[in-house]
Amino acid sequence: MNEIMLKQAIKSITILYKYAPYLIILKFLQILLLALATPLTLYITQHLIDSLQGYINNGVPLNQLIQWGAALVATLLFTANSTFMDSMITLRLRSQLNQDFMEEIVEKFNRMEYSCYEDSKVQDHLNKMGNHPDEKILEVLIQTLTMISQLVSLVSLMAIFLQVSGWFTVAFLVIFTLMVVLNFKAMEMMNGLFTSQSRDERELSYLGGLLSDKRSLLELKVFGAVGYIQSKWKQKSEKVLKERLMTTIKSHRYFAASSFLLLMWIGLVIFELIHGVMERRVSVGLFVSLIGASGSILGIADDLSLLFSRLSHRCMEIMHYEKFMQLPERYNTALSEHSAALDSTAHPFIEFRDVCFTYPGTAEQVLKKVSFTINQNEHIALVGGNGAGKSTIVKLLVKLYVPDCGEIWIHGVPLNQISQENLRNSMGIIFQDYGKYSLTLRENIAFGNIDKIGNDNDLRDALTKAAPDGFLSDLETALGKISENGIDLSGGQWQKIAMARAYLADCPFMIMDEPTAALDPVAESELYATFRDMMGEKGCLFISHRLASARFSDRILVLQDGAITEDGTHEHLISQKGMYANLWSKQSSWYRDSDDYEG
Numbered sequence: 001m002n003e004i005m006l007k008q009a010i011k012s013i014t015i016l017y018k019y020a021p022y023l024i025i026l027k028f029l030q031i032l033l034l035a036l037a038t039p040l041t042l043y044i045t046q047h048l049i050d051s052l053q054g055y056i057n058n059g060v061p062l063n064q065l066i067q068w069g070a071a072l073v074a075t076l077l078f079t080a081n082s083t084f085m086d087s088m089i090t091l092r093l094r095s096q097l098n099q100d101f102m103e104e105i106v107e108k109f110n111r112m113e114y115s116c117y118e119d120s121k122v123q124d125h126l127n128k129m130g131n132h133p134d135e136k137i138l139e140v141l142i143q144t145l146t147m148i149s150q151l152v153s154l155v156s157l158m159a160i161f162l163q164v165s166g167w168f169t170v171a172f173l174v175i176f177t178l179m180v181v182l183n184f185k186a187m188e189m190m191n192g193l194f195t196s197q198s199r200d201e202r203e204l205s206y207l208g209g210l211l212s213d214k215r216s217l218l219e220l221k222v223f224g225a226v227g228y229i230q231s232k233w234k235q236k237s238e239k240v241l242k243e244r245l246m247t248t249i250k251s252h253r254y255f256a257a258s259s260f261l262l263l264m265w266i267g268l269v270i271f272e273l274i275h276g277v278m279e280r281r282v283s284v285g286l287f288v289s290l291i292g293a294s295g296s297i298l299g300i301a302d303d304l305s306l307l308f309s310r311l312s313h314r315c316m317e318i319m320h321y322e323k324f325m326q327l328p329e330r331y332n333t334a335l336s337e338h339s340a341a342l343d344s345t346a347h348p349f350i351e352f353r354d355v356c357f358t359y360p361g362t363a364e365q366v367l368k369k370v371s372f373t374i375n376q377n378e379h380i381a382l383v384g385g386n387g388a389g390k391s392t393i394v395k396l397l398v399k400l401y402v403p404d405c406g407e408i409w410i411h412g413v414p415l416n417q418i419s420q421e422n423l424r425n426s427m428g429i430i431f432q433d434y435g436k437y438s439l440t441l442r443e444n445i446a447f448g449n450i451d452k453i454g455n456d457n458d459l460r461d462a463l464t465k466a467a468p469d470g471f472l473s474d475l476e477t478a479l480g481k482i483s484e485n486g487i488d489l490s491g492g493q494w495q496k497i498a499m500a501r502a503y504l505a506d507c508p509f510m511i512m513d514e515p516t517a518a519l520d521p522v523a524e525s526e527l528y529a530t531f532r533d534m535m536g537e538k539g540c541l542f543i544s545h546r547l548a549s550a551r552f553s554d555r556i557l558v559l560q561d562g563a564i565t566e567d568g569t570h571e572h573l574i575s576q577k578g579m580y581a582n583l584w585s586k587q588s589s590w591y592r593d594s595d596d597y598e599g
């Protein structure tokens with residue numbers, strides 16, 4: 001454990017040195033000087049007292065007394081100002097890390113294939129690494145340097161003791177070694193507890209999140225389930241705290257034993273010093289200085305044991321950062337982007353050939369030999385029951401996942417040879433769980449085509465097409481609840497903004513995964529009308545459970561049991577009397593029955 005801690009501490013300093021070499025050197029020097037300040041103050045105090053005594057007895061010149069006094073003032077001034085210097089250096093380090101170190105982490109996130117996040121090991125590293133590994137790594141640096149500074153102080157304080165007897169130092173070293181062993185034992189106990197409780201901690205933070213998140217809280221309140229979650233949280237929290245208390249008490253036995261040893265040593269020192277003063281072997285100045293040094297040693301030994309345990313805990317968290325940085329960025333090595341050029345005249349536009357797919361970490365195959373083709377300017381509806389695999393087809397199309405077998409082709413080029421950029425230019429997408437960004441309206445729309453963020457005309461045009469009712473017009477309106485003046489939108493209004501993003505993207509082919517689920521029927525039919533106008537000769541694939549909207553598409557694909565079971569126009573599929581005809585009959589009878597009811 002101590003070996004790992006040492007390695008991690010050195011690694012953290014090396015990582016930080018890469019980002020801010022001068023600040024690290026400055027911090028090291030500052031901490032070293034501060035470490036020497038305590039023994040130096042005691043040493044000067046000793047000489048000041050002895051000079052004062054000498055001056056009173058007329059043996060020492062006033063000059064010498066003034067010199068020691070000035071030295072003491074200078075050392076105290078440095079100590080008083082070092083806190084300010086320390087916080088300035090730490091602040092600079094923090095801002096440097098925030099920029100460069102976090103940028104590297106964001107880039108790593110960007111490079112990682114989406115499917116990597118499905119792996120529970122990845123999830124675990126992400127959870128343990130936390131949102132701010134930069135803060136943790138900085139803490140490791142500060143704690144390591146503080147430990148070095150404490151050890152330097154300790155050695156210098158021991159040097160003061162050498163003036164009286166070498167045995168004090170030898171006895172202290174023996175006792176200190178025993179203390180380190182005892183403290184490590186206590187610390188290992190605490191670390192074992194933290195590791196075993198990490199799952200409970202995750203559950204606690206999830207349950208706590210449910211009780212503070214606006215959306216979940218609303219539903220839980222309506223169903224009267226807040227009390228249930230609260231008691232579940234309380235039970236878990238009590239269990240975690242009880243375990244922590246028990247282990248803290250057990251580990252404290254080791255701390256108590258080490259404190260006892262130290263107190264024994266200090267008792268011995270005081271006894272010997274009083275004896276020395278009485279026999280005139282030890283001057284009054286040296287006596288005061290050594291008593292001060294004993295107090296400082298007591299404080300340092302306490303601080304060191306606390307630092308050891310904190311540092312070892314932080315070092316384990318840094319290990320998760322390291323493991324995260326080493327994670328594979330692709331799970332499928334066959335996926336290589338050759339940026340093959342797309343010939344838009346080649347047909348078909350999209351082709352699935354016997355595509356199979358299983359989500360990472362699961363056993364059940366979601367898609368079983370799915371085959372279909374879509375031409376560039378076709379309007380295609382993809383329908384199927386809940387969980388049939390419709391969204392999965394879209395995720396494979398935009399390369400969020402890689403099929404287990406079979407092939408996907410775009411304009412006659414295998415999908416794995418098409419770069420993300422080429423793919424982005426050839427098709428736009430609105431996901432079922434589209435983003436609701438707590439940013440301005442301008443930014444929310446511009447994510448469809450970030451190059452147009454300053455183009456007010458295009459942004460307004462996209463918004464008007466998606467939301468003809470003009471529910472929002474000021475592009476600088478803050479959305480969501482993060483900003484003080486932010487406005488919260490309804491599900492349908494957020495959906496319109498997601499549509500505006502798609503309009504702005506202006507791609508030759510659009511994929512929409514249930515784009516109208518949150519819209520009222522009038523808004524839905526308006527949106528389809530505008531969408532048809534906008535797409536014109538362009539193609540689209542849309543997923544919808546409302547067959548009334550699928551009816552007007554050129555072709556309907558029916559996904560059932562992981563395969564395409566029906567493919568044709570609305571009229572053709574109705575005549576086939578298959579699953580689509582069955583669904584259509586059920587949905588239209590629902591509308592008919594509603595009409596009867598109203599009538």
Ligand SMILES: Nc1ncnc2c1ncn2[C@@H]1O[C@H](COP(=O)(O)OP(=O)(O)OP(=O)(O)O)[C@@H](O)[C@H]1O
Binds near residue numbers: 362385387391392432
């Ligand atoms: N990330 C995931 N990990 C594991 N299984 C998943 C994941 N996402 C979806 N699935 C499973 O894959 C199956 C297909 O899901 P998919 O979202 O593609 O269905 P869908 O046809 O779009 O459903 P719906 O109409 O309800 O949106 C479901 O059984 C679902 O539980």
